[in-house]
Amino acid sequence: TRLVAMLAQKVDPARYRAHVWFLGADGPLASYVRATTGAEVRVINWPQGARNPIGAWRFSRALREYNFAIVHQHFGARSVRWLVRRRTRAGLIVHIHGQPHGMVTSGADVVIACSNAVAQFVQGISPQVIPNGSETLTSVSCGSQSGRLLGTACRLVPSKGIIYLIRAVASLRTE
Numbered sequence: 001t002r003l004v005a006m007l008a009q010k011v012d013p014a015r016y017r018a019h020v021w022f023l024g025a026d027g028p029l030a031s032y033v034r035a036t037t038g039a040e041v042r043v044i045n046w047p048q049g050a051r052n053p054i055g056a057w058r059f060s061r062a063l064r065e066y067n068f069a070i071v072h073q074h075f076g077a078r079s080v081r082w083l084v085r086r087r088t089r090a091g092l093i094v095h096i097h098g099q100p101h102g103m104v105t106s107g108a109d110v111v112i113a114c115s116n117a118v119a120q121f122v123q124g125i126s127p128q129v130i131p132n133g134s135e136t137l138t139s140v141s142c143g144s145q146s147g148r149l150l151g152t153a154c155r156l157v158p159s160k161g162i163i164y165l166i167r168a169v170a171s172l173r174t175e
Contacts, residue, residue: 003097003132004074005032008039016069023059023076050079063087073108081107096122097132098159 008018018039022030023046034041044062046055060083068090073080074097084092085107094108096118104123105111111127113119119127152165 002032005036005039007072008033008037011039013038019066019068021062023055023080049077056083059083060087078104078106096127 004020008020011018018037020030020033020037020039020041022041022043024043025045025047026043030041030043033039042062044055044058046052046059048055050056056079059080063083064087066088068088070093071084071088071090072093072095073084074095081092081094084090091109092107093110093112094105095112095114096103096105097114098118103121105125105127108125111122111125113122113127113129114132116129119129152160152162156162
């Protein structure tokens, strides 16, 4: 969500108005984007994705309310792209953050992968690799240049495998 907030902050307000939509329940991520950007934040109740036709109808109806130039999709599957294609004339960017194991990017005009490792799993359009947070990490000061620095910048969730980094760093202390 910080990446989405950063992108929304970078939108040139003279050319575009940023909208950030969450397809699910309202919560702290939507509140964070509201508090840190000038984007219009909207929560569309669409739990269970394509298995929920009422949620798809809500999303479809909401798309018709605007004349979007670009839709930058960070979450959701083919059903999201299918509806964007049928309800708008917007250019469609699909941004992939995890390891999608054969993710098909049908309907996208541009695909962005957060790493080369993620890019290798994308089928269809060849993705552009743009590491998450690359702009913000360049300004981080790490103190002394004489020591070694080891770390990561990511959400603290089990799927990121932080436990392996912690174990590896702990084993380095003994060596």
